[in-house]
Amino acid sequence: MSLLETLNQDMKDAMRSKDKQKLSVIRMVKASLQNEAIKLGKDTLSEEEELTVLARELKQRKDSLHEFKEAGRDDLADNLAKEIEILQVYMPKQLTEEELEAIVVETIASVGATSKQEMGKVMGALMPKVKGKADGTEVNRLVQKHLS
Structure with a gap:
């Protein structure tokens, strides 16, 4: 439906x-x-x-x-x-922090990012994967954590 x-x-x-x-x-x-x-x-x-x-x-x-x-x-x-x-109720099931962190780490590795200057590249590749399943603020926080 x-x-x-x-x-x-x-x-x-x-x-x-x-x-x-x-x-x-x-x-x-x-x-x-x-x-x-x-x-x-x-x-x-x-x-x-x-x-x-x-x-x-x-x-x-x-x-x-x-x-x-x-x-x-x-x-x-x-x-x-x-x-x-x-x-x-109408949103897809939200990812747990562990699931989200795994996707973040995988995406950082796939784009080859190593510093915070490449955050835009990581976010560009990551957001379509988690759209509607995770809060953008939380995604941003995790990407910064792994790029620092």
């Missing part, structure tokens, strides 16, 4: 159960997917493009969550944490 079909089914379920927050998040994701399709001039998005949109929405919420916690706005932070939880 495609992501859009899953979202439509979950949206109906959320309406039936009167789960307003889940319904709101699903509608927002659907709107983001439709906007991306329009922007790209397509009728439907590929799985990778859908994943990119989902990852972007998730990252925006995680960044906002961090800001709200720093500002002491626990009410907004709790709300965002629930939204993140809802969005995580």
Whole structure:
């Protein structure tokens, strides 16, 4: 089942159960997917493009969550944490730190990088492999750790 079909089914379920927050998040994701399709001039998005949109929405919420916690706005932070939880359901299974580290080490070896100056080359080769399965900040941290 495609992501859009899953979202439509979950949206109906959320309406039936009167789960307003889940319904709101699903509608927002659907709107983001439709906007991306329009922007790209397509009728439907590929799985990778859908994943990119989902990852972007998730990252925006995680960044906002961090800001709200720093500002002491626990009410907004709790709300965002629930939204993140809802969005995580649609993301692929996240890599464990060990799995991610193994991919980082393998990629560094395959591109032949030896210093931090070659970080861009490593990240360019690495990100397509872990897209949607790992947080970019975590990937960046591990690459820096292994290149130093």
